[in-house]
Amino acid sequence: MTTLKGTNTPSEGGKLIEKVIRNLQERSVKSLEIAKETILSRTVECGKINEAFRHYVYNWYDYIHPGLVSIACEAVGGDPEKAVPMQVVMLLLSAAFDLHDDVIDESKTKYGKPTVFGKFGKDIALLVGDAFLMKALVLLHELERQFPTEKMNMIWNIISSRFFELGDAEALEISLKGNVNVSPEKCLRVLEKKASTFEAHMQVGAIIGDGDTEGIELLGNYGRTLGVLMGIREDFIDIFEPEELQNRMKNECLPLPILYAFKDSQARESILTVLSSRRINEEDAEKIVDLVFEAKEVKKFEKKLRSWAEKALEDISHLRKNNIEPHMENLIKGTIEDI
Amino acid sequence: MKSSHKKRRVLTSEELIEQMQKLFEERGSEALNVARKLMLEEKIECKEIKEALRYFMTEYWNDLARPTLLSLVCEAVGGDPQLTNSVAVPMILISGAMDIHDDIIDESKVKQKRPTVFGKFGKNIALLVGDALMLKGLVLLSQPLKLIPNNKRKAILETISEMFFQLGDAEALELQFRGRIDVQPEEYLKVLEKKAADVEAHTRIGVILGGGTMEEIETLGRYGRLLGMLIILRDDLKDSMDPLEMQHRLNNEHLPLPVLYATEENRMLISSVTQKTAITDKDVRTVIEIAQKSGGFGQLRKLMEEFAGKAFVSLEAIRGDKSALKSLISSMLLPF
Numbered sequence: 001m002t003t004l005k006g007t008n009t010p011s012e013g014g015k016l017i018e019k020v021i022r023n024l025q026e027r028s029v030k031s032l033e034i035a036k037e038t039i040l041s042r043t044v045e046c047g048k049i050n051e052a053f054r055h056y057v058y059n060w061y062d063y064i065h066p067g068l069v070s071i072a073c074e075a076v077g078g079d080p081e082k083a084v085p086m087q088v089v090m091l092l093l094s095a096a097f098d099l100h101d102d103v104i105d106e107s108k109t110k111y112g113k114p115t116v117f118g119k120f121g122k123d124i125a126l127l128v129g130d131a132f133l134m135k136a137l138v139l140l141h142e143l144e145r146q147f148p149t150e151k152m153n154m155i156w157n158i159i160s161s162r163f164f165e166l167g168d169a170e171a172l173e174i175s176l177k178g179n180v181n182v183s184p185e186k187c188l189r190v191l192e193k194k195a196s197t198f199e200a201h202m203q204v205g206a207i208i209g210d211g212d213t214e215g216i217e218l219l220g221n222y223g224r225t226l227g228v229l230m231g232i233r234e235d236f237i238d239i240f241e242p243e244e245l246q247n248r249m250k251n252e253c254l255p256l257p258i259l260y261a262f263k264d265s266q267a268r269e270s271i272l273t274v275l276s277s278r279r280i281n282e283e284d285a286e287k288i289v290d291l292v293f294e295a296k297e298v299k300k301f302e303k304k305l306r307s308w309a310e311k312a313l314e315d316i317s318h319l320r321k322n323n324i325e326p327h328m329e330n331l332i333k334g335t336i337e338d339i
Numbered sequence: 340m341k342s343s344h345k346k347r348r349v350l351t352s353e354e355l356i357e358q359m360q361k362l363f364e365e366r367g368s369e370a371l372n373v374a375r376k377l378m379l380e381e382k383i384e385c386k387e388i389k390e391a392l393r394y395f396m397t398e399y400w401n402d403l404a405r406p407t408l409l410s411l412v413c414e415a416v417g418g419d420p421q422l423t424n425s426v427a428v429p430m431i432l433i434s435g436a437m438d439i440h441d442d443i444i445d446e447s448k449v450k451q452k453r454p455t456v457f458g459k460f461g462k463n464i465a466l467l468v469g470d471a472l473m474l475k476g477l478v479l480l481s482q483p484l485k486l487i488p489n490n491k492r493k494a495i496l497e498t499i500s501e502m503f504f505q506l507g508d509a510e511a512l513e514l515q516f517r518g519r520i521d522v523q524p525e526e527y528l529k530v531l532e533k534k535a536a537d538v539e540a541h542t543r544i545g546v547i548l549g550g551g552t553m554e555e556i557e558t559l560g561r562y563g564r565l566l567g568m569l570i571i572l573r574d575d576l577k578d579s580m581d582p583l584e585m586q587h588r589l590n591n592e593h594l595p596l597p598v599l600y601a602t603e604e605n606r607m608l609i610s611s612v613t614q615k616t617a618i619t620d621k622d623v624r625t626v627i628e629i630a631q632k633s634g635g636f637g638q639l640r641k642l643m644e645e646f647a648g649k650a651f652v653s654l655e656a657i658r659g660d661k662s663a664l665k666s667l668i669s670s671m672l673l674p675f
Contacts, residue, residue: 044507046512100466103466130437133473134473141481160475164474167470168383168388
């Protein structure tokens with residue numbers, strides 16, 4: 001599950017991010033409640049499955065995905081209230097992939113809480129993820145008669161292609177795991193592909209809001225860039241957290257900034273020495289932070305991030321002017337705040 | 340049929356098998372080929388996923404039975420069997436997805452002497468390929484469902500959803516049987532009934548597409564459930580006679596029904612085998628012998644005959660051509 005981390009590092013204050021989070025939360029409350037009710041309304045005979053449903057639902061705080069659908073709908077002049085059923089579908093869909101992603105990454109805890117995989121194991125997590133996926137798409141079928149056929153066809157196509165891309169990205173990521181020699185460009189490519197779902201959420205919201213082809217495309221591009229920037233922000237934050245670093249070293253790819261720093265052979269050697277310690281502590285993480293932020297390639301990468309952010313802001317400046325633009329600006333600016 | 344009054348010659352086992360294979364080819368190939376084509380057209384960057392999808396769709400998942408069943412049932416209630424093809428394609432993909440995820444749970448690396456996607460590509464790729472198939476299947480379903488009346492569309496969606504939840508529930512309940520030798524046959528049969536939801540869903544959808552009545556939906560739904568149970572029981576019978584399959588069941592799954600029937604009197608003996616860290620060929624043969632001696636195989640065959648009888652009875656109410664549906668049931672009782 002992607003989150004916008006607003007506290008801790010790199011921005012201790014993270015004021016802009018906090019504002020952004022509040023806005024996204026407000027936009028998501030209703031759909032999240034409906035999605036939770038939808039899942040809990042269906043019980044099965046197997047107690048463990050029911051328990052796993054409850055566990056996920058009680059720890060379900062995804063305000064980003066539904067928030068983006070609502071923002072995109074409003075950005076093209078639509079009524080965000082009309083987007084609620086689609087927010088529910090997208091919430092369930094994202095949850096399904098999140099549940100399966102944990103099985104692949106063997107993520108037993110997230111944000112200090114056990115995942116369904118961590119608490120109930122691979123088999124139950126797999127079945128629960130399947131149930132979310134099935135529920136999401138059955139709900140989408142039920143919306144068929146609520147929206148015109150042309151719109152629904154576009155939504156089906158977007159969901160199919162963007163979520164296929166996400167699966168492709170996850171598969172590519174598997175081959176990069178545990179490889180410290182992987183190039184940052186390869187990792188960035190995976191991140192770009194993973195951001196396909198952000199593009200999907202924005203496009204779906206824009207379609208529901210009656211956006212024209214240009215608006216849908218612009219918002220899709222904005223979503224893709226936002227997804228990439230958020231992924232990179234998480235990578236930056238992970239460098240500051242010893243436990244996360246240890247996990248990334250063992251089970252995943254190293255954070256992108258570290259891979260960029262590796263382009264300098266001396267920095268690479270020093271960072272790898274620290275990362276090889278059996279247990280990475282606060283002091284180790286601080287050393288890595290210093291080495292990463294001093295690296296020339298990382299500075300270049302930071303510049304690139306800012307130019308992407310500018311491009312995204314430029315994209316939305318072509319949209320019809322309305323009250324949502326500042327929120328969209330904040331979203332982008334929040335992701336590169338203090339980087 | 341005009342010739343129905345003529346005396347019919349009873350088909351030999353070989354003839355019945357040949358007839359079934361021909362029927363599957365005739366009725367199921369078109370949908371299967373479309374499903375294959377659509378999945379292979381997907382743009383995928385990851386070579387492993389691409390290869391796993393190709394392997395599953397072209398070498399492994401030869402699912403002719405489901406589209407055939409949809410077609411036969413549709414025809415039996417007076418519908419045009421061609422109507423079922425557009426729904427059969429997504430159903431092939433959804434069922435394939437569930438099969439792949441099932442293999443991850445059961446850790447089935449080989450099935451019917453062929454490596455599964457899980458066995459060939461591992462857990463992670465198998466999970467993603469299953470997701471891709473399920474996503475594609477459910478997306479594809481949107482096209483044919485747009486073309487049918489709202490009540491039929493709703494009924495089909497409810498049927499698929501119900502099938503899915505029953506199958507998932509059965510999978511999860513089955514997990515609790517692992518490593519247990521005290522599972523009662525009745526307990527297992529309850530789960531098996533849930534697992535047969537897959538076949539029932541296909542017969543129900545076939546009737547809905549064929550414009551059948553509510554009564555026909557229920558009757559052929561019952562037929563589907565019984566046929567589904569017979570298919571699973573036949574697999575159990577086959578697994579119990581094959582030392583390799585039996586070894587897999589003892590190591591990774593739960594005991595097949597003939598052994599469950601036998602456990603009551605021979606619990607200690609079977610327990611001494613299942614609790615071993617490494618189960619040998621000799622152990623497997625011992626378990627098979629116990630099942631044979633204690634009448635486990637006989638009990639299973641009797642149960643299968645009982646289910647087949649009920650399935651034949653359920654077909655009596657159907658007015659259309661049901662000969663192929665009857666043959667499907669008969670083929671379940673053929674010796675291996």
